[in-house]
Amino acid sequence: MVASTVVVQAEEHDDDAAPSSGVSALTRRALSLTGDVIAGVTMATVGVPQLVACSELSGLPGYRGLLSAGLPMLAFGLTTGHPWLCVGVTSVSALMTKENLDGEDYTEAHGVDAYVRLVSVFSLVTGALCILFAYGGLGEVAREMPKAVAAGFTWGASVTIVSIQAPDVLFGHGRSFVAAAAREHLVAPPTFLKGFGTLLKLAWSMVHVELWNIHTMCFAAVTLFVLLHGRPYLPKACPKGSEVLLITALATMCSAAISYRSYGGVVGEVPGSGGDGGQHSLAVPTYPLPLYRIPGLLLSAALCAMVNFTQTVSICASFEEAGVSWGARRELFAQGASCVVAGMTGSPPMSASLSRSEVQKTLGTSTRATAIVNGLILVFLLPAAGLLEHTPKAVLASIIIASIIKKVFLPVGLLELRGQDALIGWVTGATVALATPTIGLIVGLIVGLGLERLAAVLPAVRARFGWHDTRREQAVRTEEVSA
Template sequence: MYDAVAGVSVAMVGIPQSLAYAELAGMPPVAGLYAGALPPVLAAIFASSPYLQTGPVAITALLTFSTLSTVATPASPEYVGLGLALAFVIGVVRVLLGVLRAGWLAYLMSQPMLLGFVPAAAVLIAASQVPKALGVNPPEEGNEIVAAVTSLADPGAWSLAALAVTALTALVIVGGRRLHTLFPGVLVAAALGVAVSAAGLYPGAVVQSVPSGLLPFTLDDIPWDRVPSLILPGVIIALIGFTEAASIARRFAAEDGGRWNSNREFVGQGVANLAAAAVGGMPCGGSFSRSSVNRMSGARTRWSGAFTGLTVLAFLPFAAVLEPLPLAVLGAIVIVAVTGLLKFRPLVRLWRVSRPQAMIAWATFLATLLLAPRLDLAVLLGVGLSLAVFLWRLLQLEVDVTAHDGELTLAPRGVLWFGTAQRLDSLLHDLLAAHPDTVRLVLDLTRLGRIDTTGALVLRSILEQARGSRLETEVRGVPPQSQQLTDRVLTPRTSPLE
């Protein structure tokens, strides 16, 4: 009973949101409804989180648009077919990752990279809806930022009716949240928009076509010969889109003291996308806002997601009632929905925590804005920078040196491996030359993270050279995880490398 009530509550929010996110993705509005119907039902079978709600989401919609808008005209039959193919690729990738228990791959998207990408994507999403909110036609050339700036720079072209509807929609959604967290502001705003338009009081652009009927099951619309070209963007969307679902499930599990399984969620999200491809939907993922509504509505098990999908399925025969819905309402729904993603404070704070990580975040942020609609390139840049910083840090070996009363102490910090071990050897030669009165050498390894075989061999070489120079030697603080290897290498009689 609790799951049914929660599922229906989410569907009331999800139906108008699905139309808005389909518009954002460049897909027909009904594709959003189809993606919010069967996919969440099938995702619930495999899900581990009792709250995660699957369907159209803003970030995945934007990534879909950025991938397909460069090769086809949005909303055209070719574009729609590519959208289905992209959902198929995303589904296959996620199912494979889940079946192969490779859920850890989602963490390749480093936190600094996501801190830069998500707010930049939110800016692009909000900017893309500005022309709808103002009731103007966006320019044919330029990215979302250009379209927003161009629209804002021409007040004479603004539609007062669109501005009024946009303001009313935002007021209902935001004001409703303040009245009660479960107030269905999105549903009320959509209903008001339909009523005003149907009464002939709105002269602006409307949704126009939302066919009623049951789900269409077919794979004939997928251009299978174009699938290989969508593999790379499909992998990127599969991973980035999953980070949102993973963060939702992980956060709620931590708050409730429960567990979640990334591999099961990968499979569930993958099956959802395969279903979307088969029923004329669009790429989908886990929604934070709808998952929060689900939890606050009293959901107890993962089957609440199934009830959401079944509610949308029951609505499909009556979907044509949404045809008079003003596009300004959809634009306002999207803008309000992504305001929570416009988090710039963590970007600023990151400078005080780590300059290299801040560079990753800010470079990704700027690349996302400047390279739009090629967001895949921005993501690859962020991942590449993350790997570069990781490798740079691995190559750094800082050594604290203390010389006192003939005792020379070396305390390396970092990882002692084949990429850094020779630095320690070279440094010792320079230090012994600079301190000819040294009679005792101490290697303090307490601040090392790890020692590999090459590092252990270099340590042995250093100790042998010191003993050959008639110095006393001491090694202390070997990292526990490297203790066995280090003992075997530093003890000549038992060393397997003799």
Template structure:
């Protein structure tokens, strides 16, 4: 790697100018302006979803978005407030804030700092692979449940009704339906009208910037009809200024309380960013770096913590819009932030009459794309363990709501448990000669053993402390598979690793087989397994019976040994 390449790896924005030829610069500018029109109403809506003042969403779309773009690896990602992170932030801070808006904002800043530091540390230490421990079915179970929860929280404001928060969200929503509270007709008209317009635009005119158009129309109608004077809720005053520098409350006890939530925000928000980056890089054929993206997203969150923002992430919908608008580099995010800056300085008075039911409609339309129950059904059909993991995570997230971070922890623990459980059940098969010349599962294909005194066993897993017991059981069954078995040949191509427990088990089996007048042979052993055996001293004892490369080579030699009547 050249010095220039190393520098661009550390500072990805230095490579932007290479992509600006052939209309690339123009594409970035147009994409940035287009995304800004969507970012402004979404930022207001997602700040509201997190229980924070609306301007916090706009602040989070300024410097945090620019920092994430400067140090991220995928130029088309659009970072800022997103629905899923907004819900997680609200679930994490509101129970601790006690109804105090100032304390809620302070907690949001601390949550942004902690989650950003977690992502930054994982990226710097090249530990991004740890986030892959959460399986896709479990993640989709959580995302679907979270999307449903967001919908439940936004239906009351869509109709101008307040919902008490006294316990589990599902029960609170059920009580609201049972109470039959009267809806506010003007609010319902604005909310349902905005939602219908957004759905129709998406269905029949997907290229039209429906979100800014609908929000602008609703704001104009609200001002003209006197929606606020008739009891409707509007955004109201938004400070016409830049965000003030902020300092999160650096209290150890508070940090420890928020640390689990910070881990969930870091994990889930990066999963959303990674899914967008993978999709876009697959289409552009430009590589993206998981660890570098963790650094960019983490630094974006840290920037939010010190500029009165909230935890940010890469939005799937805005990133897709960025890519569709021909963005090539992170300059598009800088342009987006520039337009939001102008809005904060000069245009916030125009947002006073924006109806909150219209913002609820924006949220509902955005999270509708997250609901995908087909993924859960497909996971169940493919693998019952994965299906069970997705279903349990989905149910746990709903049950714990509004504390949905407990749902993702349930899914994570379940993922690790299922991984260990599957690891403890490796495939062990006895082999016979198939008509196609290969050695295959004799039980499945109804094949005979290759020789009355020889059994072939295939083990498809690493031989470790997790799988040593199943390997031992399989070997003992193989030794009894025929009345006169003298040799068990292990087809070891599937054994890609061996640890101390595996070596100990193997040595014990060799002694046991020898005492029974039997022996063990190997074929297809891999280099790393042989190296471990050599370090342990076991290789010197088995080398003569373990140098075979294929089943056929081993069987031919071993059958001659059996015919000669000598020990294998």
């Protein structure tokens, strides 16, 4: 329709107008592309603190969040068809990586490099499954995850994430300090109740007020205030999300000035920025990879792929109101491509981020050039990774907490559910919070399918055995008499 209109208008004008029209179109296209490039630069710089924070959450050193993110984002930009969709390691994908791979225990037993190799295999398997699902036409199936299960999973995962991050905003040495205290003072729960163990550590942290670190809490409190309430105080010219970059930069400078690392946790020296020869500066995992773990990772990787793509579906569906169409197969393939490249760089699986996608939409992007530039800029930022050395872990933990704290205390998706759906949602959420995300998701799907099947066969069972709902029958008879 638009093309035919352009043709008619071109025929009505004289020949001299045609070059002018062509130049105007080229100018508009050039301006649009320039805007997308600027948006890509903005997205890359604003998103750095979140990348580092999510890397810490996944059990990897924080600096790896920057060193390993560029190439996977570039792969996504080259394969996606959506102008506003932005991917990265999100809090949920980081949590699923850590819980499925026993991040803390595995790192303690085998070292950081071995854990990086295991994360690589997990991302490779997740990406390969995404690509297989895309070619198998399962993208549409993933769109049909029950709303109750998705809402419960989101709440349970948010509770777990806040519980994991809380020690880093209360104690100088955060999770390592609480883990040592837990081994000495707390009884370890069964292996399958990892979430319950995390909640026990949170409870221990909350009651030992005398051990809280005032410097750590100040960093955390200021960060939370700026992220939750500081936006109105910034100039309107600042893009959405710039408050994250601003508070991280200020906190890093303050940390360096007061030598905070002597009594609090910081990102630490980045390999390759000092005198070690830079052997890990490109964040590529050392080989060989533990490929023998692949069979044991298939189920958890498949569920991770499904959860991540469900997030993509919800984001793209919210953008459909603005007239932006999308294809499930292509976006699932793009997610798979980014996860495969993430495996090559030692990064957890990539997932669509609602907050970053909203920022990208606000910046007015019109093509996937923004995603491509975003990835390229992050690759070029590798030499700047050393600037993160003094960034307090309390600030990184606060960035994660600020992004999900409302979902914990006001789970709108769960509170809107009624009846059977409410039961499914709360059971899923509680299982995720007390056990693991994988177990919680499986339990939620089983309970949902079981209740759905029960609702289908219950009328036949009642008729077969003569069971009757006497209160309902009495109400029906009363209505008939009244009529």
